[in-house]
Amino acid sequence: MYNEGKIMSKNKNEQKNNNISLGDDFLDDLLNSSDESNQVVKEEKRPVNESAENNKVVDSDSSEINSLEAKNLKELRQLAKVKGLSGYSKMKKEKLVNILSRPFGASAEEKALDEEDDLLTTSTPLKKEVLEVEEEEEEESFTAEEIMKENQEEEDEDNWILSGPPTLNDPTSVRDPVDILTQYKDERGKTIVTDKLLGSIKKRFNSISEIATLPKINELVSLAGIGEQTAQKIWKIAQQFHQMNAKTAKTLLKQKKDTNKCSTGSVALDELLGGGIEAKHLTEFFGEAGMGKTQICYTTAVMALLQKSEGGFIDFKPQSSQRPRVVWLDTESTFKSERIVEIVKNRYPNKDPDYFLDNIIYYQILSTDMLQNAIEEVFKMPDKIVLVIIDSIMSPFRFEFSHGVSELARRQNKLQEILGIIKRNMQINEPAILVTNQATTKMSMAGPISMTSVIAAGGFAVAHAVTHRIKLSKKSAGKNRDIVLRKATVVDSPYLAIGEAEFVLNEEGVSDMDKGNTRSKSTSSKVSLTVGKDIESEEDIEDDILA
Template structure:
């Protein structure tokens, strides 16, 4: 689809194309999966014209029509697997974390969510034969959790594991970090992420992993009380759909971490549940619950998946990264 430009679409002239690009719609595929309302506001055109542009983009990008199951199966073959570096964890996920999907990691403070995110930011840069995707990373940091020092330690661990002398500085250059200062800024950063991923198509290591750590922290802090719940959920829903769109367009892994809240009325089982309610529950493709165990061990439980059975695996969080216990 590279040869089809925005100007090739019906009802798009040079001025409209310029406005669309300025709003982050840099490709035909990005327009094909946009909503008429968003496009209308971005390009300052009527919703009717926006719908026509979207339909033209869908025809050009071959998106949005019905297709038979065998074609879906063929497209599913493009889904990549990103290794966690822990054999039991990878086995539970049938080879690793999927591209074209959102994987949610939730658990209490210190349960290992950010550690897994950092480890995947290293692993995604490895070649395919070492469980990576030969790609670069976008890290949206909402709680000031990104630590370059930790990346260096994990690169050292990868060097020892694969017996190859990797350069930590090169790994850090392939991680693009943005600090989100509030929920609006967090949502806006997705536009910048789209632009960066589009630009990265020409790089040696295009963007194949996007991390949001944590997805819900700002929403939880800013929307307090039941009266704000509807607004919060609506914004969270829009944000999650932007993440899903990103994963589909760039065949990328999306990792979001999530906080938990306690359920004091729970008499049986674990008295914690993830923030965000049904919106995240329905949008995340894979949901994993992390909890502490003895010493450096963490238990990862696959709670929800469209095609895998529920399961548990144990990992160790060591100074050199995630390892088998």
């Protein structure tokens, strides 16, 4: 409980032999007259009138306290605003009642000002607290609507339940737009997400699944008009939605069989990959320069824009807004539109190359930040993106973080962040992700002999993120020395059999050497369908950075 209050006037004649009685207008005088207060001059001490009347402290009776406690948070904040109390918008109800019910009376003694600090010193604890609030934070302006909204959020904070749509008819294949959020209500029947709030959410998220997979709710909180409590409720809705979409293993098997795939242009390579490049999966091709990584991307980009019966991902109407599109993120500045035209003309002479060029969206990537921004933008596109190509994934990282081991942790953290965005969104938006990767050398000692092997760059971060890892190399064509065979080998996959496939590069892009004979090699069914990762040691990753 606060004791006495006092304030000095800069006019000595007004102060002489008079005590100032402080009442409800104390905060107005203190906070709204800062110019006057800062100009108060030091005065000599004068005798204190100790009459009981002047030193009387005005106590708030119990009825006044009860009256304040009966008010809700909005009304208390409005009262505090009228009285000029700074920082009221951040105070809880109990604190506001405590402050507004405190008595104010005449001070027993006035003290001098410290001219050097130019600060008003006072024995009244209330003044000190108000001044500290002013120093700690700037006063924010709030409209009546904002105060009511914040008040309602706090009142509902610990007292709400979700009610919304029941389990969906086909929860295994539904596209879950954020519009579903408007169907959820709290226990009072009030809609949690209004149309205005929905507009803010849709600027950042396309589906509830995207919200549910957020590691934190900070992105929701940062949206305009969304408070922390509302964000918590929306996040819980998203979690409940995903729980309703739980699937059986049998359902997953059916989905697996129905997953869209796209041809690479080579029958042998498609067979090695279990039917082609798979939607909702991340396929990586790595190898030394000149192995055909980018050529596989060119050919697959063309094939992805065809009808499903021709080797593409989906069937579509040519003039439909949902026709397939391909996104190409070029980190090495090697993309050439002329190569797309050449492949189309040689593979499909009757097709218009402009159709393919119009439906390949190209991004030139010069930094890791540009890569992350482009990926986030791609997954917000309304278009039917069936394939995202990143050529190559590690190039910007090896360029930016090229100062040795000291930057290893930052590089891997950034890489994991970007790969996390890709993996979350490829399950929601269902495109196939095709990445190329540079190669690095792994040194190992086998007794006195030193051995080297070619492995993919990126260390554990990339190794754990990719679904299928395919190594590319060259192989002699035997008698026909004019033909250089490329060999693709499954290095790591959760279900593809260990095997190899041979293909050639020509004017058609990726093709089989003999279209009548795929020349593919696979291990027998007795061989394990998985292969252990070629683990890099910490020293190997350090060599990778310096490579």
